[in-house]
Every structure is written in structure tokens, then in C-alpha cells.
Amino acid sequence: MxxxxxxxxxxxxxxxxxxxxxxxxxxxxxxxxxxxxxxxxxxxxxxxxxxxxxxxxxxxxxxxxxxxxxxxxxxxxxxxxxxxxxxxxxxxxxxxxxxxxxxxxxxxxxxxxxxxxxxxxxxxxxxxxxxxxxxxxxxxxxxxxxxxxxxxxxxxxxxxxxxxxxxxxxxxxxxxxxxxxxxxxxxxxxxxxxxxxxxxxxxxxxxxxxxxxxxxxxxxxxxxxxxxxxxxxxxxxxxxxxxxxxxxxxxxxxxxxxxxxxSYTYDALPPAPQSEETVVVVEEQELVVIGDTTNVEFQEDGSFTIIVIEEESEESGTYELTLADVEVEALPGGHYEVYVNVPEGVTPNYDSRYYVGNLSFFGLKPRDQVEPGSEGRSSIHQYDITDLVADLRATNEWTGEAEVTFVLAAPEPPPGFAEPEDEPPAIYIGRISISRG
Ligand SMILES: [Cu+2]
Incomplete structure (x- = not known):
């Protein structure tokens, strides 16, 4: 066991x-x-x-x-x-x-x-x-x-x-x-x-x-x-x-x-998930890009605005946020929490409705150590934001613009621990896009 x-x-x-x-x-x-x-x-x-x-x-x-x-x-x-x-x-x-x-x-x-x-x-x-x-x-x-x-x-x-x-x-x-x-x-x-x-x-x-x-x-x-x-x-x-x-x-x-x-079992499993919701799995070819921004770069934190164009009659369906061609100067101090449309003055918090997931880096190598096109040089990340968009629409916070925010989440130091602060390495994202399916 x-x-x-x-x-x-x-x-x-x-x-x-x-x-x-x-x-x-x-x-x-x-x-x-x-x-x-x-x-x-x-x-x-x-x-x-x-x-x-x-x-x-x-x-x-x-x-x-x-x-x-x-x-x-x-x-x-x-x-x-x-x-x-x-x-x-x-x-x-x-x-x-x-x-x-x-x-x-x-x-x-x-x-x-x-x-x-x-x-x-x-x-x-x-x-x-x-x-x-x-x-x-x-x-x-x-x-x-x-x-x-x-x-x-x-x-x-x-x-x-x-x-x-x-x-x-x-x-x-x-x-x-x-x-x-x-x-x-x-x-x-x-x-x-x-x-x-x-x-x-x-x-x-x-x-x-x-x-x-x-x-x-x-x-x-x-x-x-x-x-x-x-x-x-x-x-x-x-x-x-x-x-x-x-x-x-x-x-x-x-x-x-x-x-x-x-021949093994575990002494205890975490509480069973409750959701019976049937997740709609949308294949890539069914998704249409409705807004994007290209070639962004940030270090500590970053916020980027995407103009979203959609017909009012099309206000339904599945929404996905995609980060494509993500590359790193070096492995950062942790992952980045990803948020959409955090209101001004509100501190981004992963418990909040604006959190869509993490930008994770395991498997990526610093981009100057790998040839373009080879394994580990760049990554792609997808986030289902259907519920968030519906939620934002209900409170008039989905107004043709999506602001995507990245916040570095590094380990929490123990009391009294001080480490010389390194400049966070640059993160490059070839394309941030929102699609609907
Ligand atoms: Cu592992």
C-alpha cells in the first residue's frame, strides 16, 4: 500500500x-x-x-x-x-x-x-x-x-x-x-x-x-x-x-x-469529484478566432488587450483562450496565473471568477538553447473560458474587449528567508487568441 x-x-x-x-x-x-x-x-x-x-x-x-x-x-x-x-x-x-x-x-x-x-x-x-x-x-x-x-x-x-x-x-x-x-x-x-x-x-x-x-x-x-x-x-x-x-x-x-x-493501492484517495456536467469537447477545426494579439513579451507581470469581434446573434457556444508559440528566455521563478478581464483596482486572485488557469513551463527549454522548430522550444496552451464569458456577459463585463493578465506565482519564502532578487526572465507569446466554437 x-x-x-x-x-x-x-x-x-x-x-x-x-x-x-x-x-x-x-x-x-x-x-x-x-x-x-x-x-x-x-x-x-x-x-x-x-x-x-x-x-x-x-x-x-x-x-x-x-x-x-x-x-x-x-x-x-x-x-x-x-x-x-x-x-x-x-x-x-x-x-x-x-x-x-x-x-x-x-x-x-x-x-x-x-x-x-x-x-x-x-x-x-x-x-x-x-x-x-x-x-x-x-x-x-x-x-x-x-x-x-x-x-x-x-x-x-x-x-x-x-x-x-x-x-x-x-x-x-x-x-x-x-x-x-x-x-x-x-x-x-x-x-x-x-x-x-x-x-x-x-x-x-x-x-x-x-x-x-x-x-x-x-x-x-x-x-x-x-x-x-x-x-x-x-x-x-x-x-x-x-x-x-x-x-x-x-x-x-x-x-x-x-x-x-x-499489486498496489493507496491508503486514501482525495474526495471524489462531484461534477456530472458533460464537458463539450470541441475539436480544433470547429473553433473560429474572434480576436487576437501577436508577439507579446513580459517579465514579471503583463496585461494585454484583445479586441473581440462577434455578432450579437452569435453570443453563445464554447469559448477558448489560446496561447500559441510560447517561448522563454529562461525558466521563470514559477508559473504564471492567467486571468481575463480583472476589473481595475482588483488584485488578481486564483480563487476569483477571473482566473482561467496557469501558464505552465515544464517541458520548455530556454529558447536560445534549442533550434527553432525542435522539441521543447515552444509550447501551446488552451483554456476553456466558456463559463467565464457567460458570467462576464451577465454582469456587462464582456464588452468587445478581453484583457488577458499574467501574474507570476513563485514559491512562498519561509519567515526570515531573503534571496537576492534576480531579474525575471522574459516570456514571449507568439499569439494570444480567443476563439469560439
Ligand atoms: Cu513529472
Whole structure:
């Protein structure tokens, strides 16, 4: 049973540390080593071994691939730990009843010495290792939980992402759930966790993904929700290594029932989503752009006005906000909260009606490090704003103009923590548009 890290006793934490230390002591040539396992997610050296650089992002394989990856890692770590009952714990940053939930679990911070504490790494944001909390809007997954459809051809308004015809390592757009909390937690922790190639070297990666996997199980409890029951999602094979170092293939059909297929369950799932609303999934070709602005750039915060042209008779249907060709000068201090038509004098707040979601950056590389057109250079983000537009119309706040505002959400420092302020890197967006379908 996978349990909350906070509920592990001292002996269990010692077992976790011993298992990680044993894996870290193995050479990278050993598929059961810490470094080889991390390289399966991503590796930057250009060298390649079986299964390296195979993580799946930006498609409906995101959840299933990471479940397989965690399963084999858990088997290897169990074997290395010497405890036949070992199960991977999870980090529940989404527990609203725990005021410390958004800080890294204490065992990952102290002792702050990687040579004596295998759970610690200095390759994180200093504010996080000092006990700071990831921003609250990084873990606001309620909107994603409301979605009832697993996948569609463009992924918009789905929980699980876009349907693709082949594995895709660094695809965009990410589903709302992949963006928030998944991507945002990666970038808030920062350091190695901010990139595909180093993320799984940080021990917190595995507890973060165990929580993502748990939230997926939680989503399935809600009415009208299910995993794909046919097609490539079930049959596409991926490659992993077991605890004996043997290469093993696995597909989606092998992982749908965690208890039966993979012999694990969670001690507790989050409250089941309640929404029975059937989300209308609009395919890209049905959307018509009704306003846009191009080539915007901002650093700390930014606001951009879009003139929206629509006939009065057409005041209905689905509305979508799209951010296309998003590039970064460098990975920013966190994600950006995205708002539409925040009234003047009102402080943007992610609890407010004007909040439409986050602009997330996991999977993006600084644009001068990647060739134009290659993977990870630019991203696209879609937000369903149908309800917001209806709401704004009802209060006469939808008047032919949409003002899109971006607010940087960085980790909250602990008391007394002071860090030299870096100039926030520039964010470039090729096109901000509003479409209707
Ligand atoms: Cu991840």
C-alpha cells in the first residue's frame, strides 16, 4: 500500500533512505541504478541506452507511461531497500487540511547534506530547500477534476490529454491536469525538477508522481469518468527494466487496475469529484478566432488587450483562450496565473471568477538553447473560458474587449528567508487568441 510520507515511521524512512542510497551506489551502466532510472525519463548527454529519454508528456500517454515507470522503479527500490513490503510513499501537496502540505516533507530537507541524507539534493530552488511552500495555485486541481472526458484529438477540456498516433516525448498542449498540479509542482521545486533530463534525479520526483498517480485514481471515482477502453492507449508498448535488470515491455492494458495488475493501492484517495456536467469537447477545426494579439513579451507581470469581434446573434457556444508559440528566455521563478478581464483596482486572485488557469513551463527549454522548430522550444496552451464569458456577459463585463493578465506565482519564502532578487526572465507569446466554437 502506497502511503502518505507523513505517516511513515522512523524505521520506514530509514528503509526508504537505504534503498535510495543502494541504488545511487550502482553505476549508470546498471539499469537498476538511480542514474539509469532517471535517464529513462530524460538524459542530456546525447548518449543513449535502451529506454532512455522515453518519458511521455503532452499526450494521453502521460498518465499511463508514468504509472508504468513508477511501478518498475518501486520494484527496484523495494529490492534495494531489503524490505519485501516496501511501497513508494507519496507527497500530498494537495491536502487542504495540512498547512505544511506545500512544503517539501521534512526528511527531504534535513539533514541538508546529500552525502548523509539520500533524500536531499542541493539542486532545487534555495527557497524550497529553506522550507518555503510551493505557490497555492500550483496545486489547484479542482478545475481539472471537473472534466469528465479522458482524451480527445486536441486534448482541450480533457483530463488525460490529446490522443496521438505514436509515443511523443515532449508534446504540447498538456492537459489541464498535466499542467496543474503536475508541471507547476515540477517548476516550483525547480533546479533539476524543472527539466525532463534531471527531474528524476531528485528523490522528490518519485513522491510527486506517486501523488499524480493517486490523483488520477481519485478522478476515476467521480461520475461519468473512465480510462480509454480501446485503441492505442491500451496497446502501445513501452520499455522498462525490472529489479533483476531485465528489459520488460508494458502497455496501457497492463496497468488499468492498480491492485490486480500492479499489486498496489493507496491508503486514501482525495474526495471524489462531484461534477456530472458533460464537458463539450470541441475539436480544433470547429473553433473560429474572434480576436487576437501577436508577439507579446513580459517579465514579471503583463496585461494585454484583445479586441473581440462577434455578432450579437452569435453570443453563445464554447469559448477558448489560446496561447500559441510560447517561448522563454529562461525558466521563470514559477508559473504564471492567467486571468481575463480583472476589473481595475482588483488584485488578481486564483480563487476569483477571473482566473482561467496557469501558464505552465515544464517541458520548455530556454529558447536560445534549442533550434527553432525542435522539441521543447515552444509550447501551446488552451483554456476553456466558456463559463467565464457567460458570467462576464451577465454582469456587462464582456464588452468587445478581453484583457488577458499574467501574474507570476513563485514559491512562498519561509519567515526570515531573503534571496537576492534576480531579474525575471522574459516570456514571449507568439499569439494570444480567443476563439469560439
Ligand atoms: Cu513529472
Amino acid at each position: 502506497r502511503r502518505n510520507i507523513d505517516d511513515l515511521n522512523a524505521t520506514e524512512i530509514a528503509t526508504l533512505r537505504a534503498g535510495i542510497a543502494a541504488m545511487k551506489a550502482r553505476p549508470i551502466s546498471d539499469p537498476t541504478s538511480w542514474e539509469y532510472q532517471a535517464a529513462i525519463h530524460g538524459h542530456s548527454s546525447g548518449a543513449s541506452q535502451p529506454a532512455w529519454n522515453s518519458c511521455q508528456h503532452g499526450s494521453f500517454f502521460f498518465l499511463s507511461w508514468h504509472r508504468m515507470y513508477l511501478h518498475f522503479f518501486e520494484r527496484i527500490l523495494r529490492d534495494a531497500s531489503g524490505d519485501p513490503n516496501f511501497a513508494l510513499p507519496y507527497w500530498d501537496y494537495t491536502d487542504l487540511t495540512n498547512p505544511n502540505a506545500r512544503q517539501l516533507p521534512d526528511e527531504f530537507l534535513t539533514p541538508a547534506d546529500a552525502s548523509t541524507n539520500p533524500l536531499f539534493t542541493s539542486n532545487r530552488r534555495a527557497v524550497i530547500n529553506a522550507g518555503g511552500s510551493i505557490a497555492a495555485s500550483a496545486v489547484s486541481f479542482a478545475d481539472a477534476y471537473d472534466l469528465t472526458v479522458f482524451s480527445s484529438t486536441n486534448g482541450a477540456s480533457t483530463f488525460g490529454g490529446q490522443e496521438v498516433g505514436a509515443p511523443i516525448h515532449a508534446g504540447f498542449p498538456h492537459s489541464e491536469f498535466e499542467s496543474t498540479p503536475h508541471d507547476d509542482v515540477h517548476v516550483q521545486v525547480g533546479g533539476g525538477m524543472g527539466s525532463f533530463e534531471e527531474a528524476a534525479l531528485d528523490p522528490i520526483f518519485w513522491l510527486h508522481h506517486a501523488n499524480i498517480d493517486r490523483l488520477w485514481e481519485g478522478w476515476l471515482q467521480g461520475p461519468g469518468r473512465s480510462n480509454p477502453s480501446s485503441g492505442l492507449w491500451l496497446t502501445q508498448m513501452f520499455t522498462f527494466f525490472d529489479e533483476n535488470g531485465n528489459q520488460v515491455p508494458m502497455s496501457g492494458a497492463d496497468i488499468v487496475n492498480t491492485a490486480q495488475d500492479l
